[in-house]
Amino acid sequence: MKSQRVLVEYIQGKWPYYLLAIAFMTAGNIIQSFYPRIIGNFADQLKQNGLSESHIIDYGLLLLGVALAFGVLAGLGQYIVMRLGRMFEFFTRGRLFDHFMTLGEHFYSRNGVGKLLSYVMNDVTAVREALARGINQSTNSSILIVSTVSMMLLSDIPLYLIAVSVLPLLAIPWIVVVFGPVIRSRSLSVQEALGKMTESAEEQFGGIRVTKKFAVERIMSERFGAEADRVHDKQLKLVRVSSLFQALIPFLGTLSLIVAIVFGGYLTIHGRLSLGNFVALTLYIRMMVNPLQQIGGVINTMQRSRASLDRINELLSKEGEIQEAEQAQARDLSRAGIRIRHLTFSYPDSEPEALHDLSLDIKPGTTVGIVGKTGSGKTTLVKLLLRMYDPPEGAIAIGGVDIRDLTLESLRSQIAYVPQEGFLFSTTIRDNIAFYRRDSAMNQVEEAAKQAQIYGNIVEFPDRFETKLGERGITLSGGQRQRTSLARGLIKHAPIMILDDSVSAVDAVTEQRIVETISSVRQGLTTIVIAHRISALKHADEIVVLDEGRIVQRGTHAQLLDQPGLYALLHAIQEEGNRDAE
Numbered sequence: 001m002k003s004q005r006v007l008v009e010y011i012q013g014k015w016p017y018y019l020l021a022i023a024f025m026t027a028g029n030i031i032q033s034f035y036p037r038i039i040g041n042f043a044d045q046l047k048q049n050g051l052s053e054s055h056i057i058d059y060g061l062l063l064l065g066v067a068l069a070f071g072v073l074a075g076l077g078q079y080i081v082m083r084l085g086r087m088f089e090f091f092t093r094g095r096l097f098d099h100f101m102t103l104g105e106h107f108y109s110r111n112g113v114g115k116l117l118s119y120v121m122n123d124v125t126a127v128r129e130a131l132a133r134g135i136n137q138s139t140n141s142s143i144l145i146v147s148t149v150s151m152m153l154l155s156d157i158p159l160y161l162i163a164v165s166v167l168p169l170l171a172i173p174w175i176v177v178v179f180g181p182v183i184r185s186r187s188l189s190v191q192e193a194l195g196k197m198t199e200s201a202e203e204q205f206g207g208i209r210v211t212k213k214f215a216v217e218r219i220m221s222e223r224f225g226a227e228a229d230r231v232h233d234k235q236l237k238l239v240r241v242s243s244l245f246q247a248l249i250p251f252l253g254t255l256s257l258i259v260a261i262v263f264g265g266y267l268t269i270h271g272r273l274s275l276g277n278f279v280a281l282t283l284y285i286r287m288m289v290n291p292l293q294q295i296g297g298v299i300n301t302m303q304r305s306r307a308s309l310d311r312i313n314e315l316l317s318k319e320g321e322i323q324e325a326e327q328a329q330a331r332d333l334s335r336a337g338i339r340i341r342h343l344t345f346s347y348p349d350s351e352p353e354a355l356h357d358l359s360l361d362i363k364p365g366t367t368v369g370i371v372g373k374t375g376s377g378k379t380t381l382v383k384l385l386l387r388m389y390d391p392p393e394g395a396i397a398i399g400g401v402d403i404r405d406l407t408l409e410s411l412r413s414q415i416a417y418v419p420q421e422g423f424l425f426s427t428t429i430r431d432n433i434a435f436y437r438r439d440s441a442m443n444q445v446e447e448a449a450k451q452a453q454i455y456g457n458i459v460e461f462p463d464r465f466e467t468k469l470g471e472r473g474i475t476l477s478g479g480q481r482q483r484t485s486l487a488r489g490l491i492k493h494a495p496i497m498i499l500d501d502s503v504s505a506v507d508a509v510t511e512q513r514i515v516e517t518i519s520s521v522r523q524g525l526t527t528i529v530i531a532h533r534i535s536a537l538k539h540a541d542e543i544v545v546l547d548e549g550r551i552v553q554r555g556t557h558a559q560l561l562d563q564p565g566l567y568a569l570l571h572a573i574q575e576e577g578n579r580d581a582e
């Protein structure tokens with residue numbers, strides 16, 4: 001039953017409410033099953049001319065009482081179940097979101113946002129619907145069927161007539177066994193195709209500007225159309241089988257009714273069955289057709305939602321690839337040096353080494369520059385320092401402790417990482433800068449903005465720091481986004497700061513100012529500057545040159561310029577570029 005974990009967990013916490021709802025619905029349906037008997041008695045009395053006006057009123061009131069009792073009790077039960085269904089949706093979305101937070105870089109590099117959204121939206125909704133509809137309808141239907149059958153057996157209707165009439169209904173379990181697995185597997189492929197389509201839509205929307213600039217709308221539209229077609233095909237396959245399934249059940253119900261009318265009618269004509277019993281029998285059978293149809297629908301929905309539930313549970317059982325050690329320690333990393341020893345690393349599911357036998361010591365309070373061609377492993381080194389991927393044991397230590405023995409919170413909260421493309425949230429500039437500490441004072445936010453050379457731009461916006469960004473707000477330029485994200489890193493004032501090509505989109509003059517400010521505000525703190533432009537890191541205490549995952553040169557700017565090698569070559573090319581630009 002492992003696959004039903006999230007559902008079982010939820011129901012375990014809510015079973016008294018479910019029981020209460022089932023009790024209400026059971027009582028309602030038992031009362032409802034008296035209805036054919038009352039009509040049967042009415043018919044008998046009518047035939048014997050034994051009905052007075054007051055009798056008719058009594059019958060009317062009795063039927064009204066039955067209808068009211070059923071309405072109130074079954075309605076209450078349904079309300080409780082629907083409400084619990086919505087709470088399940090809330091509970092499961094929360095669980096999924098929390099779980100997404102524990103999953104790492106590797107998972108996200110393989111699963112697009114669209115696919116993740118389809119879990120949270122399509123799958124959770126499918127399970128919620130099945131849960132609410134399943135409990136409501138299966139309780140109503142099964143109780144109604146059981147009580148109807150009991151009422152039939154307790155009546156004077158001959159047993160052989162009942163047995164022959166309900167015979168076609170006995171084929172139902174067989175149909176369920178045959179159709180169930182087919183419906184389930186087709187639903188699973190629908191959900192998977194939906195996930196892929198959502199992922200493709202998300203990517204297309206994300207890249208819509210590029211699409212337009214390249215005028216390739218038609219190609220993109222065809223690409224999306226192919227995904228939508230796939231969903232359509234799979235849905236049609238599912239609809240075919242589930243419609244057939246749902247049609248077969250009422251058909252069997254109608255067959256039962258025909259048998260009851262023909263055989264029962266024959267017996268009534270020959271005086272072997274009273275008119276009242278004939279009427280009651282046909283009503284009993286008629287009353288069973290709807291619940292039977294509903295049971296078919298419920299089984300159908302259950303099979304479909306089972307596929308979604310399996311997907312949710314499978315996702316929830318995926319463990320984040322980065323696990324905290326049991327004895328993990330929280331350490332203060334201020335004035336802690338970084339020691340990297342023989343670090344060799346390949347990405348999971350990837351053969352080539354992104355880093356090879358890398359050794360490096362970064363003394364506390366110093367600035368280290370890392371430069372290298374694209375793809376040389378600079379960002380990989382940062383990901384390992386932040387433990388987005390696990391480095392080999394003993395390869396990276398901060399403050400003398402292997403980073404695998406530090407708590408993730410103490411490691412990551414003491415490193416301010418500023419990536420090249422820092423994501424900004426659709427909230428105010430202030431909230432984006434004070435992302436790490438929401439309660440930062442306004443003057444701290446302003447100070448960080450000044451250090452990142454973005455203050456001048458922000459105060460020109462009408463709402464200044466309260467300006468909203470993103471979908472419902474303004475759009476910042478690439479350079480403004482970078483500097484806002486830099487301010488977010490600077491305000492953290494962390495013992496270790498990593499700037500990963502964080503000023504690549506700003507002009508040379510602004511870059512120079514930022515470099516100078518960072519050098520002064522990070523006096524005595526460790527800073528790692530990764531850059532393509534030598535101008536961004538030439539002030540560093542030590543510069544490391546990476547090439548194909550290996551350190552090929554190290555030294556100060558002056559020392560490296562004196563050596564023949566990649567650094568001097570890069571410098572010469574960049575200087576020439578600058579001269580050409582002047």
Ligand SMILES: Nc1ncnc2c1ncn2[C@@H]1O[C@H](COP(=O)(O)OP(=O)(O)OP(=O)(O)O)[C@@H](O)[C@H]1O
Binds near residue numbers: 109348376377379
């Ligand atoms: N998630 C990943 N899975 C597999 N390989 C990866 C992954 N991320 C990066 N790589 C590979 O690792 C190598 C180093 O990449 P990395 O991003 O560290 O380079 P970089 O020096 O930061 O490049 P750039 O200057 O372009 O940012 C590259 O060959 C890259 O293709």
